[in-house]
Amino acid sequence: MARASLVVGSGDPDGVRRAVAEALGGIKSEMSVEPLIARLEGEDACVRRDALSGLAQGLEEIDRKLLSRDLGGINPFLDPSEPINDAFAKRADSKLELTFEDVQMRYEKLAARFGLHLAWHAGDH
Structure with missing residues (x-):
């Protein structure tokens, strides 16, 4: 496999970068997921979002x-x-027909896995 970290860079056109990230995330192997996780903290917001998009491909709907x-x-x-x-979590509970507690629990697990920031944690304000 080509080195994924080289093809998911900020210089790639958005559509290409997004397609590569989603393909890598769909593979679900540690080798393909590592470069995407590394991109979650990159300088470019588009790269971070595309990396999260790729990682999301291996998750429950x-x-x-x-x-x-x-x-x-x-x-x-x-x-x-x-x-x-x-506010976003409350919007999610309403739209997805989940309890607020279930939404928070799922975000807690996703945050632990992908280093997401949750505003309800004291250190994230």
Whole structure:
């Protein structure tokens, strides 16, 4: 496999970068996931969102929805550097017909896995 970290860079056109990230995420192997996780903290917001989009491909549908900006499970995805706040979590519980506690629990697990920031944690304010 070509070195994924070389093909998912900020210089790639958005569509190409997104397609590569989603393909890598769909493979679900540690070798393909590592470069995407490394990109979650990159300088370019588009690269961070595309990396999260790729990683979301290997998740349950409900978690993909929670990671997408419109809660539909497709692009655009959240910027992993921006905290997920209570208002967004409340919108998710309503739209996805989950309890607020279930939404928070799922975000807690996703945050632990992908280093997401949750505004309800004291250190993320």
